[in-house]
Amino acid sequence: MSFSFTDEQTEFRHVLRRFMTDKSPTSEVRRLMETEEGFDEKVWRQLSQNLGLAGIHIPEDYGGQGFGFVELSIAVEEMGRALLCAPFFSSIVLAATAILNTADEAQKRALLPAIATGDVRATLAFTEDNGRWDNGGVAMEATAVGGSYQLNGVKSFVLDGHTAEQIVVLARRPGSSGDGGLSLFHVLGDADGLTRRRLKSMDDTRKLARLEFENVTAELLGAEGGAAVPMATTLDQAVTCLANEMVGGAEALREQALDYAQMRMQFGRTIASFQTMKHKSADMLIDVELAKSAAYYAASAADGHDGDGGENVSDLPAVASLAKASAGEAYMQTAIHAIQIHGGIGFTWDNDTQLWFKRAKSSEVFLGDAAYHRELMLQRWQD
Amino acid sequence: MTENIELTEANVRADVQAWLAANWDADLGLVEWRNILADSGWGMPAWPTEWFGKGYPSGFVSVVEEEFQRVGAIGVARAGIRMLAAATILEHGTQMHKEKFLRRILTGEDTWCQLFSEPGSGSDLAGATTRADLKDGTWIINGQKVWTTSAHHAQWALLLARTDWDVPKHKGLSYFILDMTQDAVEVQPLRQMNGHASFNQVFMTDAEIAPEFQVEGLGDGWKIATTTLMHERRGADGLRSWAMGTDRPERAYREEREELAHSMAPYKWYPQRMGRVDLVIERAKAMGKYDDPVVRQEIAKLLTLAKSAEWTARRARAAQVLGRNQGPEGSIGKLAASHVARLGNQVHTLISGAGAMLTGDDSALDGVIAEILVSTPAISIAGGTDEIQRNIISERVLGMPKEPRNDTDRPFRDVPRNTIG
Numbered sequence A: 001m002s003f004s005f006t007d008e009q010t011e012f013r014h015v016l017r018r019f020m021t022d023k024s025p026t027s028e029v030r031r032l033m034e035t036e037e038g039f040d041e042k043v044w045r046q047l048s049q050n051l052g053l054a055g056i057h058i059p060e061d062y063g064g065q066g067f068g069f070v071e072l073s074i075a076v077e078e079m080g081r082a083l084l085c086a087p088f089f090s091s092i093v094l095a096a097t098a099i100l101n102t103a104d105e106a107q108k109r110a111l112l113p114a115i116a117t118g119d120v121r122a123t124l125a126f127t128e129d130n131g132r133w134d135n136g137g138v139a140m141e142a143t144a145v146g147g148s149y150q151l152n153g154v155k156s157f158v159l160d161g162h163t164a165e166q167i168v169v170l171a172r173r174p175g176s177s178g179d180g181g182l183s184l185f186h187v188l189g190d191a192d193g194l195t196r197r198r199l200k201s202m203d204d205t206r207k208l209a210r211l212e213f214e215n216v217t218a219e220l221l222g223a224e225g226g227a228a229v230p231m232a233t234t235l236d237q238a239v240t241c242l243a244n245e246m247v248g249g250a251e252a253l254r255e256q257a258l259d260y261a262q263m264r265m266q267f268g269r270t271i272a273s274f275q276t277m278k279h280k281s282a283d284m285l286i287d288v289e290l291a292k293s294a295a296y297y298a299a300s301a302a303d304g305h306d307g308d309g310g311e312n313v314s315d316l317p318a319v320a321s322l323a324k325a326s327a328g329e330a331y332m333q334t335a336i337h338a339i340q341i342h343g344g345i346g347f348t349w350d351n352d353t354q355l356w357f358k359r360a361k362s363s364e365v366f367l368g369d370a371a372y373h374r375e376l377m378l379q380r381w382q383d
Numbered sequence B: 001m002t003e004n005i006e007l008t009e010a011n012v013r014a015d016v017q018a019w020l021a022a023n024w025d026a027d028l029g030l031v032e033w034r035n036i037l038a039d040s041g042w043g044m045p046a047w048p049t050e051w052f053g054k055g056y057p058s059g060f061v062s063v064v065e066e067e068f069q070r071v072g073a074i075g076v077a078r079a080g081i082r083m084l085a086a087a088t089i090l091e092h093g094t095q096m097h098k099e100k101f102l103r104r105i106l107t108g109e110d111t112w113c114q115l116f117s118e119p120g121s122g123s124d125l126a127g128a129t130t131r132a133d134l135k136d137g138t139w140i141i142n143g144q145k146v147w148t149t150s151a152h153h154a155q156w157a158l159l160l161a162r163t164d165w166d167v168p169k170h171k172g173l174s175y176f177i178l179d180m181t182q183d184a185v186e187v188q189p190l191r192q193m194n195g196h197a198s199f200n201q202v203f204m205t206d207a208e209i210a211p212e213f214q215v216e217g218l219g220d221g222w223k224i225a226t227t228t229l230m231h232e233r234r235g236a237d238g239l240r241s242w243a244m245g246t247d248r249p250e251r252a253y254r255e256e257r258e259e260l261a262h263s264m265a266p267y268k269w270y271p272q273r274m275g276r277v278d279l280v281i282e283r284a285k286a287m288g289k290y291d292d293p294v295v296r297q298e299i300a301k302l303l304t305l306a307k308s309a310e311w312t313a314r315r316a317r318a319a320q321v322l323g324r325n326q327g328p329e330g331s332i333g334k335l336a337a338s339h340v341a342r343l344g345n346q347v348h349t350l351i352s353g354a355g356a357m358l359t360g361d362d363s364a365l366d367g368v369i370a371e372i373l374v375s376t377p378a379i380s381i382a383g384g385t386d387e388i389q390r391n392i393i394s395e396r397v398l399g400m401p402k403e404p405r406n407d408t409d410r411p412f413r414d415v416p417r418n419t420i421g
């Protein structure tokens, strides 16, 4: 991306922003938050088919658009900005990416085209009740039975897990531990032995579910026991997308708080004229812009480039974590400041600031908090 | 009890122990017991002896409270802003106000609210535009207040209203006690970001106040409001404990439980907005993170901050006991509480991990943890924002120059202001 976006990418962003402004005003966000499934079928179709977003980073061979993580990141940044309620992160960012990284050729051809058109909504189930985001936290067992596998155990914090039509599940060979013996499996959402329950989420723009598996028949994706590395890559890519989504939300909050400060009067002047408000606003700009730079750089690294478009495939793991840690703190701090700048009205249900505040809170821990990612980043750091 | 015994902590402790041994009876009705308490002076030891107190320095209050807790004796009603109303009435009210209101504040029979903030005037309280006009010997009130905690079940309100529009803003305000039960007062609950509704909007359309319910004179409103606000800031240092109720079977406990369950329900989140430092170690252990060095560092930082804030508040109280002037330690409690609450939120998030995304009975401690995460922002706004506290500290404590102002030198009607809320 050469530290700047191409004209095409900028135009793409404008199109998306218009779409989101139109389809995801906060009145819609609030309506969908209250629903069990948490998205609008019609908007999902428009987004997947008219805009082709569902297939954006899926290669053309598998029915997608064949763009990269930079374009995918632009899309999620705009979605994060508008708090779009849609199964995009679960189906496209998580499930499609996991399939791309793990499945064999025939499986990709069988599974991806329907995901790329939005006709099938999928998700990735890897976290369990212990809430760990790393491979080592997986306890669910996959037992070979005849030609297929049976899954037993529990997955939790599964994004859109209660509505996904297909589920990619991370499980392990009985007796294995850590990175060893892990495989990804494909399961249908209505499979026998699968019990799904939506969890009450603090941030209702992000629906989560707990899934119990009892002898659920599953199809192995790719090689048995070989999921640890592709799974880690999937998470690096997803974390990169999440960081981009988060900076979109943070920037929206920052702008709204500034607008409010410019028009709210106290003591016969706008509150924006108080130096403390100016400094706060300037600090918010610094937080958000630094986090944006990290998120954009990580997106470029996910496409195998450095910031200037040169080849650099090696530093994604470290910079993905760097970007997530940065975005996590920037988004939350921006949300805290934004409420403070609004004063009493910022603490009300009807004021929209709280929607982003809660999204910032859930994003802060989703796929690992800043402390976790700072540690990962240093483990992976290369001078 | 002889009156000229030296006032020491040990003597006070012995006195209150003896009195409780002779009088505390959990089988009394709650109001009956609180009436006894009010008459004894032990309910509000720092109040004057002629008004339900003992005239003790406020530093002894915690000694008395400790002894109450030791035997499980219930105290006077303290919740909501009733204590701000009481302090204001004690300082500025007439004999009639004190007789009519103080006892029922302590027994919990009357609830109060504070009609100060308006859509257009929050930090700038002196910019209030609710009007009070004297017509045929009665004050007629028109206007709108907002963020009014407890208004939905209050009998009485402390009201700040404008009586003169042609003088500078601070000079045209007067202070009233408003009967909230009249039809001309309409209360609409406002839902907060944590889902509770402890505050309200209040619309007054030709509400009436008899002249004897004005507090002090015309134009004294700002001065009296300052008393109320000073008590509010002082109460914000986090030293005050919240009645949590017990499940003991006796009548007084039962009635206290009912009080907590019904009238107090909208305020269930109040302890959570302080950041619940008390739960941090227990939660870290339950989540298996108490040995994690990163988590330990954050917990230690939080405890350091919370303890230092508590000791600062105690220094301020101790100075009061000794009758010394409070130093700067007296002004920083509210700001320190904001810092503690924010850090408490962060540490609970760190400990909860993925669980921080959940709420209600899917989240830890039946939703208490989730409630912390979405309630702490209130602390740095309610009762005067952090920014306003910093202005007060820098200008009044540190003696830094005041901001030049263009809203105090002219008649209020000429001051620029928002037309919308």
Ligand SMILES: Cc1cc2nc3c(=O)[nH]c(=O)nc-3n(C[C@H](O)[C@H](O)[C@H](O)COP(=O)(O)OP(=O)(O)OC[C@H]3O[C@@H](n4cnc5c(N)ncnc54)[C@H](O)[C@@H]3O)c2cc1C
Residues within 6 Å of the ligand: A264, A266, A267, A271, A274, A276, A277, A340, A341, A342, A343, A344, A345, A347, B081, B113, B114, B115, B116, B117, B118, B119, B120, B121, B122, B123, B124, B146, B147, B148, B149, B150, B199, B378, B381, B382, B383, B384, B385, B386, B387, B388, B391
């Ligand atoms: C939970 C809760 C309970 C409350 N209960 C009551 C109640 O019972 N009764 C009541 O009357 N009110 C109550 N309030 C209202 C509260 O006192 C006000 O919200 C607060 O004083 C801020 O006013 P505002 O909301 O109008 O914000 P504003 O005054 O508009 O402030 C907006 C922003 O501007 C900043 N700002 C304003 N002036 C300055 C300045 N001079 N210098 C620098 N920065 C400035 C503020 O710090 C804030 O960040 C409650 C509020 C909350 C959140």
